[in-house]
Amino acid sequence: MEKREFKNKMYTELAKVTKAMGNSRRMEIIDLLAQGPFSVEKIAEQTGLSIANTSQHLQVLKAARLVEISRKGNFIFYFLAGERVFNAWRALRDLGFAQNAEAGKLLEDFYKAGEQPDPVSMEDLQRKISKKEVVVIDVRPREEYERGHIKNAVSIPVHELAKRLKEIPEKAEIIAYCRGPLCVYADEAVQLLRKKGYNANRLREGYPDWKSMGFPAESSYK
Amino acid sequence: MEKREFKNKMYTELAKVTKAMGNSRRMEIIDLLAQGPFSVEKIAEQTGLSIANTSQHLQVLKAARLVEISRKGNFIFYFLAGERVFNAWRALRDLGFAQNAEAGKLLEDFYKAGEQPDPVSMEDLQRKISKKEVVVIDVRPREEYERGHIKNAVSIPVHELAKRLKEIPEKAEIIAYCRGPLCVYADEAVQLLRKKGYNANRLREGYPDWKSMGFPAESSYK
């Protein structure tokens, strides 16, 4: 094969994978699937898309081998095809935050709207944990917590938080986390906790980032 | 701003950056610009595109803030807007090699066509260098070598190689490298060297990967 032909073919193949990621709906799906497997129905519900549209986007991701499926009863569960998929998503996400002024501003504005100080970084949280200075709460749905969570974190899904405030020590510093930097559960939790007088803050990133960086994690399953 | 609205806007902004990368021509341009600044003319020449087409692709990359420009005399030089751009390109490239069977096969076939054993990894090369077991040659155009190269590598642009064989010690192991895993200069060099009886092989990755991984590099400029 000639040099130019090789290059054309190769870059075309690489672009196929990138194109499959290069759509706002599919980026949101990938971000969601970083938590673990979800059925088409759940994905549609979480993203606000129609079932048919969700299915078509999933076909695109599957054709690009970015996701795989497994059937359980009547449902088909989709999940990311490997760690590289999350790594690429994260590289693109961080590139977006850094290069795209609009994206960076959206994020800052959103954090500011909750009148929060800057979210804590993963390194900060790790330091706080090793000094036993904090209580870490996982505000994602219980199922996602059970699949994997930050070591010693407590599961309090965000919609249960108001009823379970008594479980939270009043003097401790509270760090809430959820799915990722774009997940708003942690913001909602922090807002409520601060209104009740707690010293609360969010982790900037989410569980998949924590795990991917090699920080201590654990799962409820064997 | 409402939760859904925030997410829609945010993923749309992130997708813009990804879409800008998600095109075979623009991926090739980014791969090229990882070597340093190039004029529009040079980029067109290297990629085989028309000037106008090249310019339009560069406008897309510039609008997405993936590249920046600087003027020198009559020429406008384009360069990558930061290390994150290369990181994202690398993540996508490696994702492609791993997930896209066609891309993986193209690459393997291309290496095999030169009847080479497996290319050496960056870690392998680093070990060989520290044991002083190898002669490392940089077969890119001289200008790219001067901007930055693997420490102690010798510059022998691939088209000069045939005339400069006498400079290469016959008993040493030779490792040639160029721009990246898709750059074929190193393959051409290895093919020629092996035909002449040398023990030669290529580095799988290229100089930008080497530098990005923090391995020892140096530049001819101050």
Place this chain on the structure above:
DNA sequence: TCACTAATCAATAAATAAATTGAATAGTTG
């Protein structure tokens, strides 16, 4: 086996992207 359910497919309309051509522009140099 038959009804049921989750998911996919097919067809369409609307929107967006790519390459080509030729004209226009902004700087530079004599």
Place this chain on the structure above:
DNA sequence: CAACTATTCAATTTATTTATTGATTAGTGA
């Protein structure tokens, strides 16, 4: 300032992508 040069722009054609609608399929469980 005028000629020149590298690059960009504008207009066009062709191709690709997206969301919607409604029909269809594959598998489950009574």
